[in-house]
Amino acid sequence: DGGITQSPKYLFRKEGQNVTLSCEQNLNHDAMYWYRQDPGQGLRLIYYSQIVNDFQKGDIAEGYSVSREKKESFPLTVTSAQKNPTAFYLCASNDLGADTQYFGPGTRLTVL
Amino acid sequence: AQKVTQAQTEISVVEKEDVTLDCVYETRDTTYYLFWYKQPPSGELVFLIRRNSFDEQNEISGRYSWNFQKSTSSFNFTITASQVVDSAVYFCALSEAQGGSEKLVFGKGMKLTVNP
Numbered sequence: 001d002g003g004i005t006q007s008p009k010y011l012f013r014k015e016g017q018n019v020t021l022s023c024e025q026n027l028n029h030d031a032m033y034w035y036r037q038d039p040g041q042g043l044r045l046i047y048y049s050q051i052v053n054d055f056q057k058g059d060i061a062e063g064y065s066v067s068r069e070k071k072e073s074f075p076l077t078v079t080s081a082q083k084n085p086t087a088f089y090l091c092a093s094n095d096l097g098a099d100t101q102y103f104g105p106g107t108r109l110t111v112l
Numbered sequence: 113a114q115k116v117t118q119a120q121t122e123i124s125v126v127e128k129e130d131v132t133l134d135c136v137y138e139t140r141d142t143t144y145y146l147f148w149y150k151q152p153p154s155g156e157l158v159f160l161i162r163r164n165s166f167d168e169q170n171e172i173s174g175r176y177s178w179n180f181q182k183s184t185s186s187f188n189f190t191i192t193a194s195q196v197v198d199s200a201v202y203f204c205a206l207s208e209a210q211g212g213s214e215k216l217v218f219g220k221g222m223k224l225t226v227n228p
Contacts, residue, residue, distance in 0.1 A: 040121070042220045043218045058215070101159075106155040
């Protein structure tokens, strides 16, 4: 089945540790996105990538890093520099020129 | 700057009631897209509809209908004869089409609870 997968669904980390969230898509989409969702808030864009080996900062990129070595994969690293990393993280993708973004199931990160 | 406002944060209805979710947007672009997504308790965002700025025709899909009015910058969503399965958080979103990458600006969401 075509779709977007994110793993793990739940993730617990100690404060000060870096953690990497996985996002894979087999839809052959060019663009991929990472969003953060906090309780009672809408989604905010962290990073996005239109093409392999290229990515741009979104509205809240500080404390995060990404890579796009393969078209189907766009991992997000939450670094120790992120002051409040506990949140729900959603990955999305779409074709360039096609506006509709499709989302993965999300990863809930809790930093203890 | 682009902005999406969902003034209602939470609504609770009884099954079979109709409910309208409001969405007001701000943009200086003449070309833009509006979206509604549903987020059930599982967390995944489910795409419901996309509407471009040049198409003000209302749309109906089963029990769902959407009313787009550029004059009031609104894109409201109505669920007719609501069901318990409609319980979710609903997001309205606006796209910024920049160089082929469509950045979405989201409202804060509206939590709908449909009680049996």
